[in-house]
Amino acid sequence: MSILVGKDTRLVVQGITGREGRFHTQQMLAYGTPVVAGVTPGKGGMEVDGVPVFDTVREAVEETGANTSIIYVPARFAPDAILEAADAGVELVVCITEGIPVLDMVQVRRYLDISGVRLIGPNCPGVITPGEAKVGIMPGHIHTPGPVGIVSRSGTLTYEAVYALTNKGIGQSTVVGIGGDPIIGTTFLDVLQMFEADPQTEAVVLIGEIGGTEEERAAEYIKSEMTKPVVGFIAGQTAPPGKRMGHAGAIISGGKGTAAEKIAALKAAGVRVARHPEEIADLVAQVLS
């Protein structure tokens, strides 16, 4: 197991009977992910592709020993779903949902900090440890096991990087999508620390974008404590100020959060920064050799 998910994952799918939940449960099962339960309030007793469905996460955990939850639930119900999973004793919650109001996340994050449950996301593609477990919506077939850890705020941009690496024969230890929202459960810094401590990971790719200051915080950690090489890429060099670029967290506010600042901070920390997504794989090949 690299980080966060792997052979020991026992996954409960919240929102399993919805269209997204159902489709992605099939995909995750096909990949070999241990999906042990599903939850849709009111649909307890059903089965989806052989996975037993429960009314509550607590029952699912008690009956099946689920330790990880993935949430495919609409934005208006997702905060409740995250809190329910935390209270039910799950250790890791992965929330795919986009569109959760920020003030809800201020509360949820505060509660999770107190209860010690880790959240990945929201508004993220999930986490995959190639060959072991796919907990998310990413295309499993472009991934392959290997020594590179990836942490990213993006979805399809991450797949581009993975695709280029796999095509170069460079595999991935774990790929973590932390999500595109302004307030998230797990930051770049959190994941870098995990990769630094993970024996399987030899190099790390950090994919950021405009908005906020998390890339800068990560750069400080990379400079002062990280021993493994990092390759970076920052999207949004051509983004205009003050405009939300798709992701709720991708906005240059009051002159802060520009791609230029982030690239400068990463370079100052010794990170090799790619000029475009495909160059990431070239730079990784260089640092691994």
Next chain:
Amino acid sequence: MNLHEYQSKRIFAKFGIPVPQGEVATTPEEVRQIAKRMGTPVVVKAQVLVGGRGKAGGIKLARTPEEAEEVARRILGMELKGLKVRKVLVDPAVDIKDEIYLGAVIDRARRRVVMMASSEGGVDIEEVAARTPEKIIKVSVDPFLGLREYQARWMARAIGLDKQFFRPFAKIALALYQAFVHSDASLAEINPLVITGDGQLIAVDGKMVVDDNALFRHPDIEEMRDIEAENPFELEARKYGISYVKLDGEIGCMVNGAGLAMATMDIIKLYGGEPANFLDIGGGATAERVAAALRIILSDPNVKAVLINIFGGITRCDEVARGILAAMEEVKPQVPFVVRLVGTNQEEGQRLLAEADMITAQTLSEAAQKVVSLVKG
């Protein structure tokens, strides 16, 4: 979503924050009548969603109703930073002794709502932050406790207010926090919060930005949207679940995923072109959505070529190709396209496109270079 000053002040008033008893007008005659009724000097304030209205001549004091009408005649119809002034707020003038700043914002790094106060009111707070950051007092609010009165008192003390203003300031700060949280704001500012000659506190200006993700639970606020202030194509895009931002260049792009869409704009620039827009078509590129996206991109007369970059992943590339071809049939674009598809069944997808005489590319770099050379020649 940005709210106008008059809309923000109405919300503030609902929560008990003292605001001037102003009225909104759309004609100079209305302004004269309002000023006559008020019987005092008034301030005529352009209602447009831009900063620096005062400096741009959009805020003027008028001593008589006739002067107010004159001033309104000049301000209404004026263009301030590209936006036309269609409404003005007529506020009774206030006897300003002192100006302070009070605001609430979501601080991403602290993951909290943060209250900010400063004795430097009536100026651009970002300038204060740049020049004299120590003059901005910040207080983090615990989401489960809310803003506590002792925190508001501390702010009052820290910005050097006279003791007589501790309680009134605290009341306003607590009310601003409530307004912020109940409206799902991402910003709520009173700049300036004025201390009048006779010792009253009053919010002379107001600004609120509401979290777009929360509008589903505020239909009354959603209704306040100033459609005229927004780019019509950005509005159209939102209807289809597409994210679109117009830029100034000549190469349109259509991509699935916000991060990849930004990276696609960036790589166009890297190879010497200028992106005309940001467009994230989201997951599931159906023919209907692709057609809507193409129409929006092509509505921009600057667009000379379009780059489509779709990382299919789970979505099948042959389906995406069919969607693109069906959309092209409907829209009949007059400019060249470069299409790059990656994912399941990509050979089939590319074959379908090539048969339809579309330029394809294997990698994003190749696609970007091809589209730039189409424009540059």
